[in-house]
Amino acid sequence: MQQQIDALPRHAQPAMRELGRRSEAADHPFKRIATIVPAQRYRTGVSHQEPMAVVGKVGRREQVVAVSPAALMLGIHIGMAATHARALVSDLDLRPAEPEADAQLLDRLALLAVRRWSPIAAVAPPDGLWLDLTGCAHLHGGEGRFCQRLLRFCRRAGFTARVAIADTPGVAHALARFGPDDLTIVTSGDTVRALAPLPVAALRLEQATLIAARRFGFETVADLLPVARGPLARRLGLPAIHRLDQALGAVAEPITPHSDPAMPMVERRLLEPIGTAEAIGQVMADLLDDLVLVLQARGLGARALRLVALRVDGGEQMVAIGTSRPSRDAAHLLRLLKLRIERIDPGLGLEQFRLVAPHTEPLGAVDLGQVLAGEALMRDPARLVDVVAGRIGEEAVYRIAPVASHVPERAVRRVSPIAVPGGWPKWQRPVRLFAKPEPLWSVMALLPDQPPRRFEWRGRTHKVVAGDGPERIHGEWWRRDQEVWAVRDYFRIEDADGGRYWVFRRGDGVDNATGDLSWWIHGIFA
């Protein structure tokens, strides 16, 4: 092509602008649009080989809204009644539709697209994404390679995707859903030819309009094109004309991009490099004062803060803190940050500081009605938790919450320190519980349900003077096969020296399947 151009006389050579696609900057801003359609709900972990269908409520009817390829081969199709599908294929994996979760996932994908592929990206509900590739395609190695990468990414993420690139959003939308191939790239100016063979439904028309079009014998877009606009508008309505014009590029269809809110960030550059702890603390205080203003303006509270300090030699020092509740209390945040000063290595000096809040949550006004009325209030432990967690780590601070289980060692679990757990049933429980029950030796006890009379534990013989029990605890058969018949009979016993122990016997003393009648000590009462 270049040779042909060069062969022409100079005055006859076309200007750069007329060479079309090679000057991308001259393109219409809404020309180069790609649409990806993540085919619905094929999450990772779901095998595509199994026949599976998603059932949703359409009107008052339960019907299939999405099917897997395997189910499609078995004759299940979208729009079929759920009961019909179940009758056709008895082992069909039917799952309820989650439109909200789908929308959230799509939102996250759009955010990813904004961050990685194109600054103008938006959700095309219910199942697509718009990406405006104008001026971005060359960053990803051209349109073809970009589409390949996009398809590969979607496959890795567990989606089956269809990609179309065209001059207008309408055509891209139509080709991604009704086109013959998974990947369609329409060269510039070929819009009409690409659109013509598609069915009328590809134009994003209303259901009533589609019925009207069928009545008038319009099957494909090609049938619509030669018809005069006036009669067409009278038959199909003005919105249909508008959609057609949007697809052909006669009417602009701007994309409202998905916004990626910037993280609150403040920065200080110092005249002289600093290195002392006091000076760093001062900078932290100044930065926090600035950041609190930023957060206040946006109505946010910080859940995490990151302080990045730039050293004179170009190295970066980073410290991070987290809070258990959103906060913009400068004094509190400063105290947490100061705990981290010792982890900053100033080297030859630090000359630039940046404080970022990577994780923020909305923080509005607090209702103080109860406090003003002087009613009893629970002091909020969040501040204390932050201070302690800042020193020894988040996982070392916890509360203990009940679990609905009668097996003692399973009745507790650790939860977040700002949760408010409930209580346990009022069975007598020891204050110290061994992680593993310890075996008792030379136990003398009457079967089936008397506490032991004497036992040996850790090399000492104990003579029992009183005992309560048994408290029978059955194994949890739904957890393990070994526990189906297992029984523990717990006794609270007191020895002659006043020690009170919690011992148990495996087995109920009657049936051998319940345990081997061995004795164990599990805890100590006060």
Place this chain on the structure above:
Amino acid sequence: MRAGALHEVSAASCALVDDAAATLFIAGIAAREALATGAPVLWASCRNDLYAPGVAQAGLPAASVIHVQPRDDKALLAVIEDAVRDGTPCVVIAEVRRISMVAGRRLQLASAEADLPILLLRQRRQRERDPLEEPSAAWTRWRIASAPSLPVEAAGVGRPQWQVELARQRGGEPFSLILEGCDETGRLAVPAASADRAVAAVGTARQAAA
């Protein structure tokens, strides 16, 4: 018991039963304090054999305890000092094995400043060595042992009894007596039989333990 002060409690012997009694003695004091103020209790320990349902039966429900499990005693002392200076908890409980005189003084000062009691459960470093032999800045030092319970009419275990010994207190005399263990609100009681006998001692004990 004085609020803004450091108190030490230790088991009378190396037996686990005495340790359990000392633990519950502390839990009972904290339970009364938590009930009165509505603030959480901070329980710092390097061990993890504390059984929360048992502690809840001494009047300290799970909702009012925040557990902290540091790696060693050094981190533990730093954490409880932070917590005392923060002032949110109503009682700070710490199970420590080794605490120097200086660290004890520090805690005592912090505690007096914040008007917030610190209860130290002293664990034994060696089997035969009483932790209360070491010098300390604590306001009171208690030694707890479990004692045989009074026999009940039916076959069974009676209400637990403890041998409570106040080994040392500032501005007061040491004493020793047998008390009944915590009930579900964390209160101790004087056994019915000795209630008539030692009226004077009871008065001191009530003030000391309440």
